[in-house]
Amino acid sequence: MADAATPTPPAEKPATTTGILAPGYSFTTLTDKIASIALSRRTPFVWFIGAGVGFLLTMMLLTALTWLLFRGIGIWGVNQPVGWGFEIVNFVWWIGIGHAGTLISAILLLLRQPWRNSINRFAEAMTIFAVACAGIYPAFHTGRPWLDYWLIPYPNSMGMWPNFRSPLIWDVFAVSTYATVSLLFWYVGMIPDLATLRDRAKKLWAKIIYGMLAMGWRGSARHWSRYETASLLLAGLATPLVVSVHTVVSFDFAAGIVPGWHATIFPPYFVAGAIYAGFAMVMTLAIPLRKLYGLEDLITMKHLDNMAKILLATGLIVGYGYVVEAFMSYYSGNTYERFMIWNRLHGPYKHAYWALLFCNLVMPQALWFRKVRRSVPWLFVIAMVVNVGMWLERYVIVVVSLSRDFLPSSWGLYKATVFDWATFIGTIGLFLALMFLFIRLLPMISIFEMRAILPEAKVREEEAEA
Amino acid sequence: MSGPKLYGLMAEFENPQDLVEATRRAREAGFTRLDAYSPYPIEALTEALDIHDRKLPAVVLGGGILGGLCGYALCYWTTVVNYPLVVGGKPYHSAPAFIVPTFETTILFAAFAAVLGMLGLNGLPMPYHPVFNSPRFALASRDRFFLCIEARDPRFDHDETWAFLTKLGPRVVMDVEE
Incomplete structure (x- = not known):
């Protein structure tokens, strides 16, 4: 690509946009560049391949789930003693991935980090699609998904209510709130851009659909004022929410007495891991996207560099979590806890544990080097390695602990079946399909927030005083 | 003027600076029923319009x-x-x-x-609003800045307000029909 060489920003550029937006953009060109992806630009051939693969894998997911409904969850590898196999592993993995989207859209908004403006939209989309994929697992893992509505507290003829003391019902509340609030945040953030698409659209159906979605937004100063207040308040609400969600997910484990689960480090360690995994996924998506649509001007090396630093920082927190886990199991003096670590290092799943240490601890250390952080292929490889590593982490937590808990007589090994794999790969396909539809149909970069960081958007103070 | 009722007069500006300036001048001239439209939130505009909605x-x-x-x-x-x-x-x-x-x-x-x-x-969703009757208003979601003084403003007089808006240095001033 001709414009792939990202220039190091000249020194005289205003501080707010240094490196996060290539020079030379105006309101007009910026708007047209982003809006044209959804409206007028020829869809790249790669899009059809990607969306096609996503669609086929989604069909595989539906087939696997239909067969599951027909035969029951015995077609999965879960059994005594490992009742939580791929399903919970994948649930936690997907939920975790979602967290980076909320972090970028909410926490970095509150921290006034303008570099978030070009990546927040698709990161939020990633959150919603990841949570959608995550939700499939517990819904089907109940074994009778047609009775899943029993999880919702509603007055019923059985005269029963859910047990609010159980972390599993907390999960229902946390994840459904998270999905709803993320969707609201995403949609509200998109209203002004939908208005742009409405005004730029040439085709009648596009005008009508974007017009309905934009709700008659007209960019009035009074509206903007309330809109900004609402965005900040939503960000303030989403910030504790996102921390609570993975905390509650970790309670699913920490409230149990299984060795390797019953640890107080779990909530912070899970939240850091979620952000770590999520940023790896944001990079995995951002790197091909900017290449495919020539967005190197908007998602610059500065963005990738910043994300790499967050990856490194959260990776170190996760590493701290591993160390504390190991130390506490030794320090507790508890036979079963000590055995748990030995079992991880030397037991039947030792390959998973060693691989996870390599993926999550060793590999990301390369990000200390500026050269690596400025190299797109390296960043992509590291992000993929972290994606795998974080999946392995959940696999180790779930499977290794359950397979050998207390009495050796009740030990048993877990092996995923072809249906476990089909469901897992199927949700990756669903995620891809949704992502490709999103980048084709909706503005994948927030146009109005990008306009606001243009140099010409500044209103000078001295004249404002006049 | 016969025909459709007038909603107000709209002036189009090329940059946020001019819009903020114009809005401030219009407020100083005593107009109260006016609104400014921009493609992204401008904090100075909130101050210029004296919006205090808590x-x-x-x-x-x-x-x-x-x-x-x-x-x-x-x-x-x-x-x-x-x-x-x-x-x-x-x-x-x-x-x-x-x-x-x-x-x-x-x-x-x-x-x-x-x-x-x-x-x-904000009164949304609002499927119809008079400002959309101006064919140039579609640019308000792209790269242009608009100031609209409504006809129901007590100080509104078509010709005088037109002259006032012209003085503010807009690209163009136009009628907006109800």
Whole structure:
């Protein structure tokens, strides 16, 4: 690509946009560049391949789930003693991935980090699609998904209510709130851009659909004022929410007495891991996207560099979590806890544990080097390695602990079946399909927030005083 | 003028600086029923129009408090009153456990209050609005800045207001029909 060489920003550029937006953009060109992806630009051939693969894998997911409904969850590898196999592993993995989207859209908004403006939209989309994929697992893992509505507290003829003391019902509340609030945040953030698409659209159906979605937004100063207040308040609400969600997910484990689960480090360690995994996924998506649509001007090396630093920082927190886990199991003096670590290092799943240490601890250390952080292929490889590593982490937590808990007589090994794999790969396909539809149909970069960081958007103070 | 009723006069500007300046001048000239339109939020414009609306944070606070009360009441009433059952030897009123659903409903209600409150106070969704009658107004969501003085403003007089807006240095001044 001709414009792939990202220039190091000249020194005289205003501080707010240094490196996060290539020079030379105006309101007009910026708007047209982003809006044209959804409206007028020829869809790249790669899009059809990607969306096609996503669609086929989604069909595989539906087939696997239909067969599951027909035969029951015995077609999965879960059994005594490992009742939580791929399903919970994948649930936690997907939920975790979602967290980076909320972090970028909410926490970095509150921290006034303008570099978030070009990546927040698709990161939020990633959150919603990841949570959608995550939700499939517990819904089907109940074994009778047609009775899943029993999880919702509603007055019923059985005269029963859910047990609010159980972390599993907390999960229902946390994840459904998270999905709803993320969707609201995403949609509200998109209203002004939908208005742009409405005004730029040439085709009648596009005008009508974007017009309905934009709700008659007209960019009035009074509206903007309330809109900004609402965005900040939503960000303030989403910030504790996102921390609570993975905390509650970790309670699913920490409230149990299984060795390797019953640890107080779990909530912070899970939240850091979620952000770590999520940023790896944001990079995995951002790197091909900017290449495919020539967005190197908007998602610059500065963005990738910043994300790499967050990856490194959260990776170190996760590493701290591993160390504390190991130390506490030794320090507790508890036979079963000590055995748990030995079992991880030397037991039947030792390959998973060693691989996870390599993926999550060793590999990301390369990000200390500026050269690596400025190299797109390296960043992509590291992000993929972290994606795998974080999946392995959940696999180790779930499977290794359950397979050998207390009495050796009740030990048993877990092996995923072809249906476990089909469901897992199927949700990756669903995620891809949704992502490709999103980048084709909706503005994948927030146009109005990008306009606001243009140099010409500044209103000078001295004249404002006049 | 016969024909459609006049909604107001609209001036189009090329940059945010001019719009903020024009808005301030219009306010100083005594116009009160006016609005400015821009493709992204401009803080100086909020000041220029003297917008002081503190309703939304109150709505969100109300939503959050209501959500928290509802969440705790749900846990308490179902677990203590309607369906008391000892689980794991814990008391009926397991306050620490109830905090989690309470927290989530607090956030949920507050978020709905923020979104619905913002839309409601802004009068959205609004399928029809006179400003869209101006064919150039589509640029308000792209790269242009508009100031509209409404005909119902007590100081509004078509020719005088037109002359006033022209003096502010816009690209173009136009009639907006109701």
